[in-house]
Structure formats: structure tokens, C-alpha cells
Amino acid sequence: MSKTFYDSETKRARDLSSGSFRISVEFEYRRVFCKKCNAVKVETLSWLASNIRYTKRYERYIGRLCRELTIKRVVELERLSWYQVRQIEINYMHELVGRLGKITRHLR
Incomplete structure (x- = not known):
């Protein structure tokens, strides 16, 4: 991967509320040009959910x-x-099933 980024865009992701305040995280979402595969790749942020509108x-x-x-x-x-809400619930269930699969493989 290149050390410089191709372009960036300011995004917002919904995070946990604090009391009655709804919290959003604002961040720069970068696209990076990869010289090895000659393509533009999207930056991966570990704290973002699969839908970048929400945190994990x-x-x-x-x-x-x-x-x-x-x-x-x-x-x-x-x-x-x-x-x-339905889409988030589906993503959450997929995450639980994925974790369960890792646990059962570990127990074998």
C-alpha cells in the first residue's frame, strides 16, 4: 500500500448516546491507491460497523x-x-453466529 492517500471524505457514524444526547463521531474516510494491485482501496477502520453509518x-x-x-x-x-433497525439486528446476529462458530471449533 502507498503511504499517501488517494482522496478523503468527512463522514459521520452514530455512536452510543450519552444521556439524552445522540452522539455521532465525525472522521476522515480515506481511499488509498495501491501500487501493487493498481487499484483504489477503501481504508479499514476497526471500530466501524459494516455499514459505516454506525460504530460497532x-x-x-x-x-x-x-x-x-x-x-x-x-x-x-x-x-x-x-x-x-432490522438491518442492524441481522448484522448483529451474523456476528453472534460467527463468534459461536469460533467457540465451537475451539472446543473440539
Whole structure:
């Protein structure tokens, strides 16, 4: 990978709320030109969820809420659309299944 970046864009990701305040993280999202494969690659940020609109911890929080509450109630609490909450819940379940697979392989 090249040490210089191709271009960047300011993005925002929803994070956990603090009291009644909704928190968003603003960051520079970079695209990097790779000389080896002659292509532009997107920077990987370990704290971002697969949908870059949310942090991983916010996605886990929504996933845990969905285990206890209905999607409709989570929508009301977090002021997200039904589709957004459902997609986050699906991503959360995929993460849990992935972790479970690692645990069961370790126990064999």
C-alpha cells in the first residue's frame, strides 16, 4: 500500500448516546491507491460497523436491545427507521453466529 492517500471524505457514524444526547463521531474516510494491485482501496477502520453509518459498539447495543424489545420499540427509542433497525439486528446476529462458530471449533 502507498503511504499517501488517494482522496478523503468527512463522514459521520452514530455512536452510543450519552444521556439524552445522540452522539455521532465525525472522521476522515480515506481511499488509498495501491501500487501493487493498481487499484483504489477503501481504508479499514476497526471500530466501524459494516455499514459505516454506525460504530460497532452502537450496532451491538441495538442488537442487544432487539433481543429484549420489539423492533418497533427500538425504532421509537433510537429514532431510526424500521429497516435500519432490522438491518442492524441481522448484522448483529451474523456476528453472534460467527463468534459461536469460533467457540465451537475451539472446543473440539
